[in-house]
Amino acid sequence: MLVNGQTYYVTNTVNGEKAVLLMLHGFTGSNKTFQESITHLEEHFSIVAPDLLGHGKTDSPDEIARYSIERIVDDLVTILQELKIMQCFVLGYSMGGRVATAFASAHPEMVRGLILVSSSPGLAQKDLQESRVQADNRLADMLESEGIRSFVDYWEKLALFASQEVLSDELKKRIRLERLAQNPNGLAMSLRGMGTGKQPSYWNHLADFTFPVLLMTGSLDEKFEKIAQEMQQLIPNNTHVTVQNAGHAVYLEQPNIFLSQLTNWLEVILKEEEK
Template identity: 45%
Template sequence: MASVMTSIRGLNVHYQIINPQAEKTLVFLHGFTGSTKTWDSVIQSFQDTYRIITIDLIGHGLTDAPFNVQRYSMEEQVEILHDFFKARKIPSFTLIGYSMGGRVAIAFTMKYVDMVEQLILESSSPGLPTSEERAARRKSDHLLADRIEKDGVESFTDHWENIPLFDSQKGLPAPTKQAIRKERLEQREIGLANSLRGMGTGHQPSYWEELQSFTKPVLLITGELDRKFEEKASAMNKRFQCCKNVIVENVGHAIHVENPQTFATIIEEHLEII
């Protein structure tokens, strides 16, 4: 696996690449507080067949975390990705996104539909449908962003790993929980805070009405213990024209963490069928 830093739109963007000569490409986008390390337990299943690219989104991992919040808009993150693929002469790929990375994947797909061969979303959504919901979410995201900057990453991590969304992770083996915590602790206050202020769910456009325009294959993966995102996936499944919705038993929001083998197998089987 090659770890590479490159300059895109005036930012240092970090990514990892495996099997660069392969014909088909899988691109993985992590969630909030994540990085390329998010996918370490999953990508080995694909490395002999596909070119694999994992990317640190703006403000995360080793990618720059600028102070200018405008650099963190969803529209800007989409353009960073577009210029990244264009510079590397990668015209099309399968795009896989988890949670925040899934929202980025949807936004990218809606603008650059010809580049996305198929879309795989883990525990994600196309945003909030009403302006009232977005306004309320912006308020809560800004409060959380201020808290991160005031109290620091460690205090925020203590809070974040105990929110209800991640209750199902408390029974994971100690080494797995330690790896997740380490990944979060390696983040920077400004990067996390500005990600919330710039491309949090309340700031991004709602893509619900655009989903039906995407005619290529879509795979939605959610955990049965994550009712909120299971409902979002069910609603998305009705909008996409060519969609499969898979619910994984006994796991919550982060299927790739709680059951990486099943998560990888679901994707493998999907790619073999397409």
């Protein structure tokens, strides 16, 4: 799909009778991230799952400014308009959650509900933003100088993903292949253009979210568990679910609980809308 001058790869199962769920993957991911979840969800929901700019089969332009989170949001709006979708539920994991929060902040009228999995609204303090920009630029340098395999070897050893060691060898292989299939230039540009330090802070927007919000984190992911608790204090209509024995990638580490919590929450919201 041609979107504002860039070719986006978008998986969609849009059916006019079903509520739409826009699913946004994390860094080094693609729409394949949610392939098992989509198989279960598409029975009751229309799914729109794009490869975000610089990821998967979507274009990886060389202009850093093209990766700003605001322009990514504009791309998502265009995709939804092309599919004639006026409103949807928006789910984002990690980086995708930051994009989802930006989308909800800019276009609340398009959001029926927001699901943030292991995500944050950015960094509120300027000094933290600046240090994170420097860290992300170093990672981008690694991608550009050493290539995708060396980067993935490093990325997989981050403490953030330590809880994934218990996953099956088959699943770990699938995740690794998804990462290795990425365009290193696209990932580097994504880090430089829309990394956590580069994006605006959306903490001050959370109090304005009038739509229902589901926050989902893993009990083993202490950093994002704490962030979710802080977000919960600011969002008027929210539910926070902590999934036991899961780390950052809740949807991978406890897929059945992830799906049951998600579908139950969505069904409650849809029933409330009917009243």
